[in-house]
Amino acid sequence: MDSAEVEFAIAQRLAVLAQLSFVAHRDVVATLPAIRSFGADSAIKWLATAEALFSHDREAGKAFIRGSKEAARAFRGVEPWCAHAQCFTAWRGSGSAVQAFMDALPAAAAVGPAVDSWARIGLDWCARHLDSGRAYFETPVGTLLGAGDVNDLRQLLAPAIELCSERGLALGYYLPGALRVRMLAGTASVGPWARQGGDIMKSGRNRGELFFALASEESRAALLEHLPGFQPLAHERLLQILLAVWFGQSFDLKQSDWMPGSGRPFIETDGRSLFLPAVLSSREEALVAVWHAAGHLAFGTFEQKAIKELFQAAGLMHPPLDPDQAISWRPLFLPYGEDQARFEVLFDLCEDLRVDALIHRCIPGYLQQLQTFSDGSVAANAVPYRRFVRHAWHGLADPGVRDQRLAPLWAPEARPIDAFLVARVLYASGEFPVLAANECSDAYPPAHGPNAARPIYPRGFRETGPARAANPDVGAEKRDGQSEASRRPPKETQGSDPDLEIPPEDTAGAGGRIGVGLPQPARLTGRRRTRTFLASGRAYPEWDYRERRFRARWAYVQERALDERDPGEAARLVAMHRQTLRRLKRAIEAQKPRRLAPRKRQLDGEDLDLAATVDFVALRRAGLAPRPEIYCQRLPRRRDLAVLLLADLSTSIMERLPDGARIVDRIRAALLLFAESLEEIGDPYAIAGFASKYRDQVSYYPIKEFDETLDARARAVIGGLSGRLATRMGAAIRHALARFDQASTSRRLLLLLSDGRPADYDDGGDPRYLEEDTRVAIKECTDRGVHPFCITLDPRGGDYLKRIFGDGHYLVIGRLSDLPAELPRIYLRLRAA
Amino acid sequence: MKNLLDRLRGVERDALKEPRADDAPYYEPQGNEIMLFEAAYRRRLPVMLKGPTGCGKTRFLEYMAHRLSRPLITVACHEDLTSSDLVGRFLLDGDATVWQDGPLTRAVKAGAICYLDEIVEARTDSTVVIHPLTDHRRCLPLEKRGLEIEAHEDFMLVISYNPGYQTVLKDLKPSTKQRFIAIVFDYPDEAIECKVVQTESGLGDSALVARIVAAGRKARALKDHGLQEAASTRALVYAASMVAAGVSPIDACRSAMVDPLTDDRELAEAMLEIARAHLSGS
Ligand SMILES: Nc1ncnc2c1ncn2[C@@H]1O[C@H](COP(=O)(O)OP(=O)(O)OP(=O)(O)O)[C@@H](O)[C@H]1O
């Protein structure tokens, strides 16, 4: 084409456009010179595209023309975007999509050759669903590609294709969430997250859209599940075991609300529980961080007295309690005004060092492990703080390089107040730069963090930490720091037994509030009782350790039937544990001797008993007249073991554990599997439950007697088991003992299934009273030839179990979910021994 | 034939050990057990050694037998042990029959110490024969021969008994228990355990021995978390022996103290973590 021809062609296009629209013509004329600067061919091509788009859809055309100047400048020409834009003519109403495409072009130019793939992917989306295509182009290219390449982008979008075609989910709903998931957890995590979302989508569109927008709890949980790193709470049992080993106490572990993207994950505490972030960077660091946080609780950082001292030192009144009885350390830092953060961090670090020194004494290797964690990159202002802590750790291991100012922290009897005073000295030294708000978190070394991120519930003086399975309903009573007893009878109002209808006004003054306050001597005389004493049922003596004598006719046991039945639940549980049951049956089969164990030295039988025969002949020859017991009989041995399983049915079994399961669910399953296994084994067995409320109301609930068969009723009762009231173990044991009279076996086993120590409303808060009585009841068992054995779910039971049952006569089930399979297995082991 | 008969009689492990003047077995006292045992021996009272597995009961008795210059006859009890296995029986010998003394009878006659190891394993009807030996009568009735033999004046009966989970159903009858002087054993104090482990394993590095022992002792706390048997002194000796044989301390702990004791993954992980904490950097 020569120049005249070019001019003609351009003029012709312009004329067409002028006819189409005044605005289009005006805009094209304004933009044309910029396009022409890349050559006449480009101009003609561009004009053709503009015309095609405009005549297809006015808005599309306008958007194209308006965006062209910038696009051409960015691409130094009209390729390849003109060709891409042309494609929009395939779809009706593509105006806003073209607008988005044109807007994205200047930035897209920067990605180089990948731009073609980027555009094609978007156009494919337009073909699927125009609005999704628009959403695609509206997302900045840089965000779409992230740190990865086009393949990464394809992988990111792959789940969306199916979601779009099958569930009608527009890309606009998918992309923002998916991009965040990719950013936080990596491309590989997007697939599983999206799959979960697809399932949720089936159950409701709204729920699904919230999920993909990362706006729902379940979506965030799904994201956390797929985060890379170490998930501490997935290893809760390991943590609990080791915490118990290192600190000799148990701690309440919860998940914090930390989300990726919201800064460094720290372990927080409120003085009662440890709140762990969903993910920590590595296993080693996570363990050490948990030890450190537990160290604060174990070594008095949040002790009431210590906090009082701090406030006194700061010239403040007793720390104010908020409505929830918690306190904040804030007022301690207020005097530092603008410079608060600096002092707060220094105090935290000093207190951390004090605690680290103490942990170092009980966990060998703790300090070395701490020192192996690298600092990573931190804000320049935070560096002196990190250096300070490293030097202090070093000094802890090597007294030669100790900073003398820190000496008060290293004393074993150092208290938080010492850390506070040392922090003041450091603060005044001027060695530590001012920290901006966003630099504070960098100042903490690995596995450490702010100590008072949450309001604190001051800890009681001798507190040993909350119970593993704190009853949510009695939580209010535990706040007074007396939570040391692993279990207390429930409040009056709850778990009431349908069988125990006592008018509330009768029970109010009866010492039922033993969960609160200091232990009082047990009120055993009943003088101040206002409720009527019900001397019904069977009376048993009870051992009073303080007077070293039995109290005659003290506890009254009534037998009651359990009315709640749930055949469906029983069937469901058996179905759920089908696998376990199958495995158990195999184990039982294996325990049965392959060939029936022959009974030796019989007068009659299928085989000769060789040893007996030799004896017989020898005795005859020796001139004696031995009985001709020289045969073996292949009959099964007489069943010589009877077992009674006595289950503690007190309120505490209704607790819900973090995984959502209730203890009672596992107990139901365990009893069912136990019963099914015993049917298989063939040993005579009985099952019963017990609960109590005052000494005159101990309930014994027979579930299956020795001479009954395991029928639908018994199964349904187990399926409907629930917890109620307290645990007067001794009386229940004494009552169960009489049941063995029905069993004519030589060996008798009383299996006690429990989840805590004995306690009752009227034990006066003295855990020893019923503990001692139970110990004596156990002794009565042994004296009567019944072997007692306790299976407990109380991980802190070691001490009292040993005292009550004696070494080797109890077993702690570490993991509740193991109980159903373990209970029959333990019986098998006891039996085989 | 002799072998077959022996097998039939179920006496697989009765061993008579004559005292030897020279090498006393190595035993590290844990408390007043030597004094108690000697006193019981002076009065010829039967003794019950009570304690968890692998804490040194057997070794103690070997040591005492040597110290008192008495032969030691050990019977490892098991379920099929009959009273004839203890007392003796008639055997055919050609046309004649001969009476053969069982280990208990031999000990009674020879004035030896008879050690019934893990007595609860035997059925109670087999062990009633010891009753007359445990009170003032000090005699053993040989029913089949229709006679009763009086115990040699130096004879002593010792039983061992591990009150544990495995033997709940086999507890000794209270009436039997009361016939014995009980000496209670447990895993020794840390310092003593270190000495035992070092001497027995021959591992020279005493700092390392101390760490292995400390780790093992810490791991004993896991008993309350579902571990059925704690790591015994024997297990610690094994671990140290493995180290002495060139295995790395962590691997040695794993193979001697962790894996043999539990199949529970988390418990094993916790035990390993404890071992690591104690042994890292060694
Ligand atoms: N006090 C000690 N002195 C010397 N060695 C000891 C001592 N305690 C334990 N051992 C070591 O522990 C090992 C196990 O001890 P021993 O065989 O006596 O245990 P046990 O209590 O008889 O165990 P079991 O109940 O399993 O028979 C011994 O071989 C020895 O190496």
Ligand SMILES: [Mg+2]
């Ligand atoms: Mg801290």
